[in-house]
Amino acid sequence: xxxxxxxxxxxxxxxxxxxxxxQFPETTHFKPYGQQTxxxxxxxTVEELEALRLVDLEDLTQxxxxxxxxxxxxxxWNDLQRARKKVVNALVNGYTIRIQGGDYILR
Numbered sequence: 559x560x561x562x563x564x565x566x567x568x569x570x571x572x573x574x575x576x577x578x579x580x581q582f583p584e585t586t587h588f589k590p591y592g593q594q595t596x597x598x599x600x601x602x603t604v605e606e607l608e609a610l611r612l613v614d615l616e617d618l619t620q621x622x623x624x625x626x627x628x629x630x631x632x633x634x635w636n637d638l639q640r641a642r643k644k645v646v647n648a649l650v651n652g653y654t655i656r657i658q659g660g661d662y663i664l665r
Contacts, residue, residue: 577605577630577637579662588648590653596661601619603660606641628663 582604589598592598612623613634624634648655 575629575633575661576661577608577662578626578665579604579608580626582664582665583607583657588653593652597653598651599646599654599656601642601659602641602655602657604657605660606637606644607617607657607661608662609637610641610645613638616657635639 606653609623610626612626613620614617616623618626620631620634620638624631627634629637645655
């Protein structure tokens with residue numbers, strides 16, 4: 559039965575909920591020093607940056623950071639892991655990092 563139990567066109571799983579963020583980043587583009595030619599770009603969402611900021615910069619626990627963002631600890635952990643992987647990939651491979659997009663609410 560096509561579509562049984564789900565709405566048509568919704569895809570797998572639940573819809574991604576909005577995260578609360580406290581501040582929008584002033585700088586949204588980072589490029590390796592001395593890079594003349596265009597490189598690959600890694601897109602970091604605003605929510606992923608907020609997860610990094612709260613846990614790695616502000617030294618909040620994952621429980622505290624999840625409460626600040628209005629999500630479960632597991633959701634925060636997923637965002638944090640995805641963000642760390644993107645940042646490390648950009649640093650190791652010399653890619654540009656651009657912060658954009660996402661589904662968030664500014665507090």
